[in-house]
Amino acid sequence: MSEPVHMLELSGVAKHFGGLYALSGLDMYVDEGEIVSVIGPNGAGKSTMFNVVTGLYGPDDGDVRFRGDSIVGLAPNRITRLGISRTFQTVHLFPNMTILENAMVGQHCRSRSGVFGSVLRLPSTRREEERIRSKAKESLAFFGSRLAGYRQDQPAFALSYANRRRLEMARALATDPVLVMLDEPTAGMNPRETLELRDHIVRMRNELGLTVLVIEHDMRVVKGVSDRVMALDYGRKIAEGTYEEVANDPQVIEAYLGTKAAG
Amino acid sequence: MGALPVRSIVRAGLAGSVVSMYVALVGLYSKFADLELVGEQVTLGRVLLLAPATVVAYAMTRPRIVAGERRPFAFGSGVAVGALTGLATGVGVAVAVGVADWFGVERIREVFIAVSEPLIDFMTLGTALPAGLLVLVALSVAGGAIGGFARTAPDEVRKPTSVGVLAVIVLGLLQRIVPIVLVQLGYTADWLYSPVTEGLTWLGGALIFAVGAGANVLWRRAGSSARERVQSRVAEQPAAKLGLVLAILAALLVLPLLLGEVISEVLGTVMIYVLLGLGLNIVVGYAGLLDLGYVAFYAFGAYTLGLLTGGFLNTTTGAAEPALSADISFYVAIWIVAIMAAGVGLLIGAPVLRLRGDYLAIVTLGLGEIVSVMTASKWAQPLIGGPQGLRGVTKAEIFGFNFQDNPQHFYYLALAFVLLALFVSWRLSASRVGRAWNAMREDEQVADAMGISTIRYKLLAFAIGGAIGSVGGALFAVGIGSLTPASFEILVSITALAVVILGGLGSLPGVVVGALVLIGMPGLLREFEEYRLLIYGGALVAIMILRPQGLVPNIRRSRELEEEEASQDAWAKSAAGEAEAVAAVVPGGPLGGEPEDLE
Numbered sequence: 072m073s074e075p076v077h078m079l080e081l082s083g084v085a086k087h088f089g090g091l092y093a094l095s096g097l098d099m100y101v102d103e104g105e106i107v108s109v110i111g112p113n114g115a116g117k118s119t120m121f122n123v124v125t126g127l128y129g130p131d132d133g134d135v136r137f138r139g140d141s142i143v144g145l146a147p148n149r150i151t152r153l154g155i156s157r158t159f160q161t162v163h164l165f166p167n168m169t170i171l172e173n174a175m176v177g178q179h180c181r182s183r184s185g186v187f188g189s190v191l192r193l194p195s196t197r198r199e200e201e202r203i204r205s206k207a208k209e210s211l212a213f214f215g216s217r218l219a220g221y222r223q224d225q226p227a228f229a230l231s232y233a234n235r236r237r238l239e240m241a242r243a244l245a246t247d248p249v250l251v252m253l254d255e256p257t258a259g260m261n262p263r264e265t266l267e268l269r270d271h272i273v274r275m276r277n278e279l280g281l282t283v284l285v286i287e288h289d290m291r292v293v294k295g296v297s298d299r300v301m302a303l304d305y306g307r308k309i310a311e312g313t314y315e316e317v318a319n320d321p322q323v324i325e326a327y328l329g330t331k332a333a334g
Numbered sequence: 335m336g337a338l339p340v341r342s343i344v345r346a347g348l349a350g351s352v353v354s355m356y357v358a359l360v361g362l363y364s365k366f367a368d369l370e371l372v373g374e375q376v377t378l379g380r381v382l383l384l385a386p387a388t389v390v391a392y393a394m395t396r397p398r399i400v401a402g403e404r405r406p407f408a409f410g411s412g413v414a415v416g417a418l419t420g421l422a423t424g425v426g427v428a429v430a431v432g433v434a435d436w437f438g439v440e441r442i443r444e445v446f447i448a449v450s451e452p453l454i455d456f457m458t459l460g461t462a463l464p465a466g467l468l469v470l471v472a473l474s475v476a477g478g479a480i481g482g483f484a485r486t487a488p489d490e491v492r493k494p495t496s497v498g499v500l501a502v503i504v505l506g507l508l509q510r511i512v513p514i515v516l517v518q519l520g521y522t523a524d525w526l527y528s529p530v531t532e533g534l535t536w537l538g539g540a541l542i543f544a545v546g547a548g549a550n551v552l553w554r555r556a557g558s559s560a561r562e563r564v565q566s567r568v569a570e571q572p573a574a575k576l577g578l579v580l581a582i583l584a585a586l587l588v589l590p591l592l593l594g595e596v597i598s599e600v601l602g603t604v605m606i607y608v609l610l611g612l613g614l615n616i617v618v619g620y621a622g623l624l625d626l627g628y629v630a631f632y633a634f635g636a637y638t639l640g641l642l643t644g645g646f647l648n649t650t651t652g653a654a655e656p657a658l659s660a661d662i663s664f665y666v667a668i669w670i671v672a673i674m675a676a677g678v679g680l681l682i683g684a685p686v687l688r689l690r691g692d693y694l695a696i697v698t699l700g701l702g703e704i705v706s707v708m709t710a711s712k713w714a715q716p717l718i719g720g721p722q723g724l725r726g727v728t729k730a731e732i733f734g735f736n737f738q739d740n741p742q743h744f745y746y747l748a749l750a751f752v753l754l755a756l757f758v759s760w761r762l763s764a765s766r767v768g769r770a771w772n773a774m775r776e777d778e779q780v781a782d783a784m785g786i787s788t789i790r791y792k793l794l795a796f797a798i799g800g801a802i803g804s805v806g807g808a809l810f811a812v813g814i815g816s817l818t819p820a821s822f823e824i825l826v827s828i829t830a831l832a833v834v835i836l837g838g839l840g841s842l843p844g845v846v847v848g849a850l851v852l853i854g855m856p857g858l859l860r861e862f863e864e865y866r867l868l869i870y871g872g873a874l875v876a877i878m879i880l881r882p883q884g885l886v887p888n889i890r891r892s893r894e895l896e897e898e899e900a901s902q903d904a905w906a907k908s909a910a911g912e913a914e915a916v917a918a919v920v921p922g923g924p925l926g927g928e929p930e931d932l933e
Contacts, residue, residue, distance in 0.1 A: 125783055151785035165776040168769075176773045180785025182766055186798065189765030190758050200766065246785055 347422020420478015
């Protein structure tokens, strides 16, 4: 191979809604083992990029490749099975299922028992169910005692806001991903919870060996976790590099503060 | 409470009198005027006569929610407000009756055939008119007071009383069944049910009230700890659990012997609807796909079984061989039917995969109609007999059982398949498959993003739901022996859905209870047959208002509704609290908010 294949690579990706260009010719990549942060003002196209990668939207133009193969046109559940897992900007749990069940849903794509196995409760089905359960508990345990113990049998809607965010991440981890995409994981968290989450993101890479792509507004988190930072505006990449490089980039400052304010 | 809520009382009274007039106009009062429940005086008609006032008074005295807090009525004022509501109801009805009398009963009768002198006599307890109107109003006041009492009396009084009264009414209604059972068991029934009126004797009524109320008192005394002990013993000890299951099974097995043919036949019909309900429950309750065309599977199962087991066509020139048919044993054919119906489920499911909610409902409604129209069409006549239908469906005879001519035998056949379907539904609900359906029902897009193939699981729900429904149809065919299009109309879809909703979406005991209430009750009380649809409608409206999670709710489903209420309460409380707090800080009023908090 002449050049190394990126884990995730977007080339010339465009997505528009009517006349609004949410993404216009976005090029970006994520390499294995990286923590990459995406920043940008509201409406810059960050979440649209997530939705295009995970298959919720099909791109109007361009290509998305995962480990070298195009994943454009695959159903979201296929992309999840390939190893890309995500959370949502506004928390989307299954609110009436228990916390454990929510995490167990994550293991769905790594298990296979069907109708006959379930009705007859075959030994293989029971073993698999046990495995799903322990794997789900393992994912919940990633967040320490926050989602442990008696809480696991409570419905998800009973959780506090921060715990809902954690559960959503645990559910994403339970899909056995190689790339985790977190959409504003600290939104709505208090400063202490935000710091705790910063450590969690780093641990996802260091302990679980995952690659992390994270959309984040809190600059302390971005600074604390990122190997590389990308700034988007108007659906295009306007800057890329280390946190310091991007934070001092005049285009980025302009995008956040406006032209006049700088002068 | 502060001032008397005159306006709401008048409004509730008006509603009550409209209901009462409606009940009178459709002929329910006259119909049940002579159905004695207890003694000669307490007839179902008279209970119904009190009912509108009782119901609106009960609704009227519900706890009000003021600024997120429940404020129940006090006992005394509750009864008073109830009585006043009854008064308003009674005055409304009395005015209507007075006007009708002045206008001439005979002239109204031309439009509303139920209106008659005996009806007015009945409503006034036989008192001649001007004075009779006062009797009518007084009855209504009493009804209203009962409603207020039932809502606001202290729990230790109102609960035993309500249970006792309900027990008397239910056993009074079961007057055709309970005596038969008693006699079968070798007891005499005369002391409980009067041979003259067929209803309960006064002694019997008093005894049943005492037993019902006493049981409730004991149950309340025993307290939650005893109840939990019983429940945990059943839940934790496998032997106790097994014993319970065996006891229920034994009871189910001897039931038709005790009840005799007529009631066994009703139970057979109930079980066909349990099967339909269980199948539909997988589609609607588990997977959340609203299917209004479920009759398609029922018809498919019935006709396919008929054709596979040697049924022949009814034609004007005599019996004819269908274009496609076989002559195989029922015990082989039923599985073929189920598998083919699963295929039909896939066929119906495939075009509607992208549709959600209302759109799905409308399209499935159309598909169901297509199937039921097809059963009656000339075009399909060579295949399934068209309007003349199909005859000679197998009797599935085995070991001396005849499932067509003997309703008691049919009961056992239906029971076997109901138990099988219950088992399948139960195992599926607590499995990876059930979890996937659940996730899909809660949020389809997120389920997809978490790795669940929504296409696959939607199709699976249609296939399994279709297979179970078709077995219901096939059993119907065996039981009745000949099929005509009249049995496969949209009403089947609606009834099956009503069974599932009444019992509680996603709840297996709910399906059984729903079928017993909606199919069993009208079947047992032949008088109700005419009003079956009216009762369905009323029952569904009542359940949606009073107990939207269903009679025997699925735990998850009730959580959904609780969550909504809890969040509404929390919102109402916090909104009220904030408004006060803001008003206290900002003299100008609640203008200062913190927009950051809203994001």
